[in-house]
Amino acid sequence: MIKVAIIGCGKIGLDFHAAAYMKNDNAEIKYFCNTSIEKAETAVKRFGCGKAVSDYREILADPEIDAVSICTPNSSHAKISIDFLNAGKSVFCEKPIAATFDDAQKMQTAQHASNKILAIALVNRYNNGVNLIKEYIESGKLGEVFHVYASFRDHRSIPGLGGPFTSKAASGGGALIDWGVHFLDVIMYCLNDPKPLTVSGETFCKLGKDISGYVFDYMWAGPPVADGVYDVEDSVTGLIRTTGPVISFNGAWAQNIAHKEKYIDFMGDKGGIRFEFGSNFTFYTTEGNKLVSFEPEFEKGNSFENEINLFVAAVEELESDNDLVPANHLPSDINTVIITSRIIQAIYDSAEIHKEVSLV
Numbered sequence: 299m300i301k302v303a304i305i306g307c308g309k310i311g312l313d314f315h316a317a318a319y320m321k322n323d324n325a326e327i328k329y330f331c332n333t334s335i336e337k338a339e340t341a342v343k344r345f346g347c348g349k350a351v352s353d354y355r356e357i358l359a360d361p362e363i364d365a366v367s368i369c370t371p372n373s374s375h376a377k378i379s380i381d382f383l384n385a386g387k388s389v390f391c392e393k394p395i396a397a398t399f400d401d402a403q404k405m406q407t408a409q410h411a412s413n414k415i416l417a418i419a420l421v422n423r424y425n426n427g428v429n430l431i432k433e434y435i436e437s438g439k440l441g442e443v444f445h446v447y448a449s450f451r452d453h454r455s456i457p458g459l460g461g462p463f464t465s466k467a468a469s470g471g472g473a474l475i476d477w478g479v480h481f482l483d484v485i486m487y488c489l490n491d492p493k494p495l496t497v498s499g500e501t502f503c504k505l506g507k508d509i510s511g512y513v514f515d516y517m518w519a520g521p522p523v524a525d526g527v528y529d530v531e532d533s534v535t536g537l538i539r540t541t542g543p544v545i546s547f548n549g550a551w552a553q554n555i556a557h558k559e560k561y562i563d564f565m566g567d568k569g570g571i572r573f574e575f576g577s578n579f580t581f582y583t584t585e586g587n588k589l590v591s592f593e594p595e596f597e598k599g600n601s602f603e604n605e606i607n608l609f610v611a612a613v614e615e616l617e618s619d620n621d622l623v624p625a626n627h628l629p630s631d632i633n634t635v636i637i638t639s640r641i642i643q644a645i646y647d648s649a650e651i652h653k654e655v656s657l658v
């Protein structure tokens with residue numbers, strides 16, 4: 299049985315992390331922590347366990363705690379993760395790793411020094427469909443994959459306008475770091491991490507600038523904060539040359555086109571895959587002189603539960619053997635996923651100078 303703490307009792311901390319730990323027989327939630335204590339107290343009542351605290355530093359010295367889930371805004375991920383790693387706890391931190399690549403590197407350094415696990419909740423790596431796509435690519439069904447294109451665009455869908463999601467200081471960016479991180483991470487995972495060579499990007503901060511005048515139907519993490527900050531991109535475009543395929547993408551939290559597109563196209567010389575993000579995928583190929591396409595069947599499963607279950611098992615294994623070096627065997631281990639943080643930083647850097655950035 300491992301004992302865990304949830305840091306950040308918002309949407310993701312409770313509905314996904316806490317809910318998944320509750321279903322795992324080998325984990326017990328000992329603390330719910332939130333800066334505004336009422337949210338932590340509500341969580342204690344809702345799940346019927348744990349103690350409510352408002353400052354995570356109260357948990358650092360508790361020898362019973364083996365691991366924590368960090369579910370706070372992006373800019374706090376680095377400090378909280380590093381403090382827990384230095385205190386000898388394993389960490390499961392929400393995506394993106396951090397608001398900047400610099401912070402992500404500091405987290406990686408702390409993980410190396412700690413000998414504990416630092417995994418990032420890039421949940422699609424625990425999705426059965428994504429793992430099947432990876433198998434299709436690895437087994438050569440697509441032939442040479444030469445181009446991968448992602449589109450993550452929605453109509454006026456800025457989250458929490460004026461709150462932490464739309465302040466660069468709190469989040470590190472907008473549509474790219476919030477949604478794009480998932481898409482770029484799936485691409486890098488399925489392609490086995492080709493080395494990025496050059497990165498070119500542009501970002502646009504247009505539709506949310508007038509917070510009180512922004513027109514929308516529904517707002518995740520809303521309602522809007524009229525006197526809040528909006529200084530992140532609502533749309534983005536980019537091109538990444540790698541040692542493998544070229545990757546290009548368009549993303550928009552908000553656009554004046556009422557059409558939602560969330561997909562990744564893997565284009566090979568023998569076959570191609572369109573992955574409808576979070577759903578099924580279609581495989582396109584040819585057989586003889588016929589065009590063939592089909593949707594492979596797979597068990598959907600619950601990616602959030604999969605990632606928590608694998609994390610709990612990895613922490614148990616580590617805690618039962620003090621000499622064990624945490625192997626990078628979790629699919630979203632910091633040492634594996636940090637490459638996407640580097641790419642995202644390079645896209646922001648390129649957009650700022652309006653020029654291509656070299657990563658070699």
Ligand SMILES: NC(=O)c1ccc[n+]([C@@H]2O[C@H](COP(=O)([O-])OP(=O)(O)OC[C@H]3O[C@@H](n4cnc5c(N)ncnc54)[C@H](O)[C@@H]3O)[C@@H](O)[C@H]2O)c1
Pocket residue numbers: 305306307308309310311331332333334337352354369370371372374392393394419420421476519
């Ligand atoms: N994996 C996914 O698909 C996914 C989906 C949504 C959000 N997220 C990520 O999860 C994180 C949280 O997002 P959310 O939607 O749950 O936000 P949220 O605003 O609903 O919750 C964040 C909570 O953290 C609390 N908090 C802030 N600073 C704190 C601190 N220092 N100590 C303790 N509590 C603190 C806030 O009061 C709030 O209750 C973000 O990094 C976001 O990018 C991931």
